Amino acid sequence: xxxxxxxxxxxxxxxxxxxxxxxxxxxxxxxxxxxxxxxxxxxxxxxxxxxxxxxxxxxxxxxxxxxxxxxxxxxxxxxxxxxxxxxxxxxxxxxxxxxxxxxxxxxxxxxxxxxxxxxxxxxxxxxxxxxxxxxxxxxxxxxxxxxxxxxxxxxxxxxxxxxxxxxxxxxxxxxxxxxxxxxxxxxxxxxxxxxxxxxxxxxxxxxxxxxxxxxxxxxxxxxxxxxxxxxxxxx
Numbered sequence: 363x364x365x366x367x368x369x370x371x372x373x374x375x376x377x378x379x380x381x382x383x384x385x386x387x388x389x390x391x392x393x394x395x396x397x398x399x400x401x402x403x404x405x406x407x408x409x410x411x412x413x414x415x416x417x418x419x420x421x422x423x424x425x426x427x428x429x430x431x432x433x434x435x436x437x438x439x440x441x442x443x444x445x446x447x448x449x450x451x452x453x454x455x456x457x458x459x460x461x462x463x464x465x466x467x468x469x470x471x472x473x474x475x476x477x478x479x480x481x482x483x484x485x486x487x488x489x490x491x492x493x494x495x496x497x498x499x500x501x502x503x504x505x506x507x508x509x510x511x512x513x514x515x516x517x518x519x520x521x522x523x524x525x526x527x528x529x530x531x532x533x534x535x536x537x538x539x540x541x542x543x544x545x546x547x548x549x550x551x552x553x554x555x556x557x558x559x560x561x562x563x564x565x566x567x568x569x570x571x572x573x574x575x576x577x578x579x580x581x582x583x584x585x586x587x588x589x590x591x592x593x594x595x596x597x
Contacts, residue, residue, distance in 0.1 A: 394488060394510040394512060394513050398486060398487065398508070398510075401508055401547070402467055412447070417447075417449060419449070421503060421534075424588055425450065427573075427588065428530060428532035429499070432499050437458050437459045437460050439499075440454050440462070441497045442461055442464065443464050443506075444502065445464060445470070445474050446467075446473075448463060448474030448478040448482070450503060451480045454501070455478065461480050462481050463475075463483065464482070464483045464485055465483075466484065487508065487509055488509070488516075490521075492520055495523070495525065495527065497524055497529060498526055503534045507536060507550045508550055514551075515565060518562065522566050525593040530591065531562075531593070533562075533589050533591070534575070534588040534589075535586070536586060537554065537574070537585060537586065537587035538553065538554065540553060553587070562591050566594050567591035569589070569591060571589070572588060
């Protein structure tokens with residue numbers, strides 16, 4: 363869950379470091395597990411600073427976007443994918459829902475359990491083991507862009523399976539022109555909207571809405587692309 367300022371900085375960094383990063387990017391795409399581990403190591407080493415820096419971020423617009431499209435009766439069962447220190451788990455439970463967290467960083471898992479009181483699972487995004495048709499909604503706020511593009515279809519398939527029929531997936535990612543590679547010690551993919559939409563449709567989701575964040579700013583100052591999807595029946 364990177365900060366707004368961090369997302370802007372990452373995009374500028376990508377513009378000025380293309381050549382120097384080329385070899386590392388090729389290595390990461392051929393070894394996605396290594397890319398995932400290095401990214402997790404970054405969050406492990408910076409867990410306290412990350413919690414302090416994101417504690418007061420208002421993502422109510424994103425939570426509202428997820429919840430308003432879920433047609434099941436409350437209380438809803440929501441998976442907070444990449445829950446970090448647990449800020450959004452608390453927001454979901456405050457609205458009366460049953461929130462379950464998942465993160466690959468042990469320090470975040472411990473923080474989230476202590477701060478939210480929710481059930482929190484420690485799992486790597488590339489090795490998800492989720493119960494089938496268990497969640498009314500999945501809140502993937504600023505997390506799926508860390509998945510190497512070659513692995514995204516598999517991750518989306520597991521999220522699709524974990525949603526109940528008609529369940530809803532919310533995603534938020536820093537937007538770009540389909541660049542992929544390192545920003546410091548974090549791996550990311552900066553999808554364009556057409557590319558991101560094509561991947562979600564191919565994974566069996568139906569588009570409900572998309573928008574850019576933060577709200578109320580010119581598009582050039584909105585580095586985040588948010589989108590909401592419903593699980594479509596297969597076959």
